[in-house]
Amino acid sequence: MKIKKFELWSGITVLFLGLFLLFLIYPMFGILRQAVISKDGDFTLKEFVKFFSQSYYSKTIYNSFKVSIAITALTLLIGIPLSYFYSFYHVKGAKFLFVASILCCMSAPFIGAYAWILLLGRSGIITKFIRDVFGVKIGNIYGFKGILLVQALKLFPLVFVYMNGAFKNIDKTLMEASENMGCTGIRRFFQIVMNLSMPTILAAALLVFMRAFADFGTPLLIGEGYRTFPVEIYNQYLGENGTDHNFAAAISIIAILVTALVFFLQQWGTGKYKFSISALHPIEKKSLKGLKGALIYLYSYLLIAVALLPQIYIIYLSFRNCDQAVFKPGYSLANYQMAVKKLLMRSITNTTILGVGSLALIIVCAILIAYLVVRRSNVWNHTIDTMSMLPYIMPGSVIGIALVIAFGKQPLALTGTIWILLISFVIRRMPYTIRSATATLQQIPISIEEAAISLGASKLKTFSLITVPMMSNGIISGAILSWVSIVTELSSSIILYNNKNITLTMSAYVAISRGNYGLAAAFSAILTVVTAISLVIYLAVSKSEDIKL
Known part of the structure; x- marks a missing residue:
């Protein structure tokens, strides 16, 4: 009996199914259980x-x-x-x-x-x-x-x-x-x-x-x-x-x-x-x-x-003078001076680390998932595509609570660490790049890849040197939007953050919740500048003709 060869892409399918089951379906099961199981433990x-x-x-x-x-x-x-x-x-x-x-x-x-x-x-x-x-x-x-x-x-x-x-x-x-x-x-x-x-x-x-x-x-x-x-x-x-x-x-x-x-x-x-x-x-x-x-x-x-x-x-x-929720006449740097005392540098560092790390993972996952869905269409790969969209269609606070329930205890206790924020950012913001990469790949003729393979190129080499570069427009477009949504993420961060992993957006939110609108405006202005600078650098490195500055 001839044993069917286990292909690389089949392994990638199994890998993504496992990751989504662990970091998405398993946490969501906790939400489902909470919806149908009463406080007394009865089904209802x-x-x-x-x-x-x-x-x-x-x-x-x-x-x-x-x-x-x-x-x-x-x-x-x-x-x-x-x-x-x-x-x-x-x-x-x-x-x-x-x-x-x-x-x-x-x-x-x-x-x-x-x-x-x-x-x-x-x-x-x-x-x-x-x-x-x-x-x-x-x-x-x-x-x-x-x-x-x-x-x-x-x-x-x-x-x-x-x-x-x-x-x-x-x-x-x-x-x-x-x-x-x-x-x-x-x-x-x-x-x-x-x-x-x-x-x-x-x-x-x-x-x-x-x-x-x-x-x-x-x-x-x-x-x-x-x-x-x-x-x-x-x-x-x-x-x-x-x-x-x-x-x-x-x-x-x-x-x-x-x-x-x-x-x-x-x-x-x-x-x-x-x-x-x-x-x-x-x-x-x-x-x-x-x-x-x-x-x-x-x-x-x-x-x-x-x-x-x-x-x-x-x-x-x-730059306006502000006394908590009241803006007063005159201008100063008082709001920024207060921001420096309120974890500004830690917020910028955490925002950068989480943003860059999440975006790198998102780009790799989006390319692979888009290829699985478009070029290797089957029920399992479409299941992966569907699961990848679930975090996007759910409120972030629900995702945050689900992750706390799932990973708040051993053997995989991640609550309170930067890793749980990284997981949340990746699964919530991946759909931007997946949808864009998928839409772009659907417009690329498969005959181009077949021609490269017929000329002696391996499937892996064709994928990395032919397919991925041709997908670059869609990948870049989606990645830009993923990046922007990552650095401004709030709804899941409310549940998952602490002072060690606080971000600029969370610092602005905390200032608003405490009624200090001047401080919140300072954090938000800094977030705008940091995002603008990182966006310019990213677009320039991308070397895309109509985006490069």
Whole structure:
């Protein structure tokens, strides 16, 4: 009887299955057990019955879906045109626009929403200015519209960065052929460009939806009566008015099932656009002239300026004199001097170590998983792909608690160490790079790899020297977003951090929770600068033509 040879990729599949079972499924089993096992140790579904039988709770599903779908649609509406202008035209200051767009989506949770309250709240400076000067009441930032505005302006860079990678993979000969057949302008954009980019559009839409659905910071601060899934989970786990961990666990399970359904719908949609293209002749950017050029410049810079406004305002506030929650006239470095005394250097060091370490692991895992899913499609590899998305669709606080339950005791006691934060960051932020790398690999013809193998190259050499470099655009795009989300991670860190492994984002959060907004603004401003510097260095080292500064 002939024994089937155990291939390298089969071993990698087994490895990833084992890792996900240990660091994801096993911790999640603790959450599931908490949802169906009462405090007396009996099996029960009463927590689920409680959720669906009371509209006060079940309405959060509708609210979360409504606001998340609206955010996704708006980010696509504003992000795709920006990426198209960036990729197809010579826009002066394009490198600045790219970096600024990344900074738009890296504002620290809580304080970013707080900045919008100071700008557009009932007594916000913009609200008061328009009312006093023009006599117009523009409403305020609170409720559904406020969540939509804040989240769309924060998340559209996800679409922008992903679409840059997709547009770069379009061969200009396809554009020229369509033009020769009379398909130009807006018609060509929708019929050719959009269809060729659809796998990436769906990948970006999924990530925006998941992030909007799982966010609790923005709805918590400005939602007021507009209650969402994550806010209810957060309140049940960590609320000041009493907690119910069993009920929160049940809500978490419902959230996982709902968002898993969304993920499978996205997978089905992506399957409708299975094709491959190779940009042997990259798109040549056109010059901007006349009214068309002026409108493109106006759209691009105005959008970035509005989205970046909270960041700029936070930096401004960091130099204002402040007495706890009250900003006073005058400017000084008092907030920064206080930050130095409040673990600033330790926070920067931990942020850098966790960021670099997590990103390195994410890139390696994302490349391997993308190849398994696209090139070696089977039920086990698709299971890995599905499991890799689970942490993204769950609130971070749930992940943090699950890890504490799983690794809070021997034989694998990791609670309180930097390793448990590293695990949390990797499993929560890997989907950015996986989705981007997968979407890019789907567009690379397998015939290129087959040609290399037929010429004598080994499968491993073909993978490392041919496939991976061709995936670089998608890998870089996803890795940038993974990096930004890692250094601004808050929801799981709240559960897992201590003074030894505190990060810049956590330092800002602690300052906010203690009512010291000047100190929080200083930490957030430093986080912005550190992220901007690291982003410039990373993009320069990447040597990508349209990203290198």
